[in-house]
Amino acid sequence: MxxxxxxxxxxxxxxxxxxxxxxxxxxxxxxxxxxxxxxxxxxRVSLDSRLVASLGEQLTLEVAGVGRIDGELQRVGEGWGLMSGHAQDWIVRTAAVRVVQGASERSVPEVAWSPLHKLGLGSALRRLAESQARCIVHLVEGTQHEALVRRVGSDFVEVLTPSQARLLVAFESISAVQSRD
CATH class of the missing domain: 1.20.5 (Single alpha-helices involved in coiled-coils or other helix-helix interfaces)
Incomplete structure (x- = not known):
């Protein structure tokens, strides 16, 4: 006092x-x-929402059946992402992604996504069918098929191999689709 x-x-x-x-x-x-x-x-934060926040970033992905993919994340849709690598582009199904390195600290909630971010894997594969681009379809267990995407169903893709064999490949078995051209 x-x-x-x-x-x-x-x-x-x-x-x-x-x-x-x-x-x-x-x-x-x-x-x-x-x-x-x-x-x-x-x-409540999903991998897709973290990837949407990482658009334009250089990422390293560890993908089941493929291994390491390095590149710039160019697009993200519901359940998939488009990576632009050194000499190839990759459509990667996010359910097959095991590890992401280089992602943004942020996330973008689904309510803030543009309508393009809500397009599913089928939309990306339909673009491949329209362009008639050759690709390699990688499956989660490690096998791969060189193919031309012909048609896309609701939960599968129809591809044509170089030997003219028609294969139906379930979306859930796909880990990534690699550009060939």
Missing amino acids: APHESWDEQLFALFDDLEGQAAARFELERDAELVDRSRSVYH
């Missing part, structure tokens, strides 16, 4: 000190609550 302070001043100083302590305690509790809340909400 300072000798020159009145009783009122001392009382207000005590209240100011208590308010400061309460504010500091509130900030600590609020920060802890925000961290806890952000952790509890993070379970």
